[in-house]
Amino acid sequence: MKLYLVPTPIGNLDDITLRAIKVLQSVDAILAEDTRTSGVLLRHLGISKPLHSYHIFNEHQTVQRVIDQIRGGKTLALVSDAGTPGISDPGFLLVRACIAADIAVECLPGPTAFVPALVNSGLPTDRFTFEGFLPHKKGRQTRLAELADESRTMVFYESPHRLLKTLGQFAESFGPDRPASVSRELTKLFEENPRGSLSELITYFTEKTIKGELVICVQGKEQTREKKRKYSRDDDETDPTPTPLPKGGAYASE
Ligand code: SAM
Secondary structure, three states: OEEEEOOEOOOOHHHOOHHHHHHHHHOOEEEEOOHHHHHHHHHHHOOOOOEEEOOOOOHHHHHHHHHHHHHOOOEEEEEOOOEOOOOOOOOHHHHHHHHHOOOEEEEOOOOOOHHHHHHHHOOOOOOEEEEEEOOOOOOHHHHHHHHOOOOOEEEEEEOHHHHHHHHHHHHHHHOOOOEEEEEEOOOOOOOEOOEEEHHHHHHHHHOOOOOOOEEEEEOOOOOOHHHHHHHHHHHHHHOOOOOOOOOOOOOOOO
């Protein structure tokens, strides 16, 4: 009796892991964000299991039913339409409720869009903040204001029809010269990862019809010389032999 969270491909079906297949074959039933979408994947994998709906609109009502099923001895898997459940997808409420009910939860490692986007961006990966989707209306400006001084690389999910508006707001909040990248259609035939300043990315996407799925990465605000010195002193206190930084690389401090 257990809940598995099983990541599924974000575009390329070959990205399903061997362990994901084994777990999906072994469970009593699968909870899916969209039973039709997951049905296609399961048919492709030759897996036939009871498939139940678990999506954002029924999440609150369904949690207790799922807990009762697992307590009754069942092992279930939760999948979302793509990527890792719980990452900008339903899952968190169920995980929290299972933990509170002393039910074992295991999330398999696997596909998610923000990791390849962050690494492809060429922006610092040592510290980053995952921001997911910005609020569309209420709270959007507050969130942007909160991020104005963020020094870590910021990762955002966005839909194609909002991309230009969002890049424009980023240019206003972070400055048009801030380095950034947009990863479009990751793992798919027309994948691209254009990189440049926010204003260069705006020019690039203004000239195109924007289609597909997108992740935006924005470099954090440059730290002042004083803050950098403070951090390196803190490092000295905890680690007497800090790893040397590569000269002129993405981590170069001067
Ligand atoms: N659970 C998913 C994950 O682990 O990444 C995220 C689901 S969220 C509803 C969908 C968003 O993820 C899209 O709007 C886009 O921002 C991002 N995304 C998903 N697949 C992508 C892909 N192939 N290329 C770029 N972005 C993608």
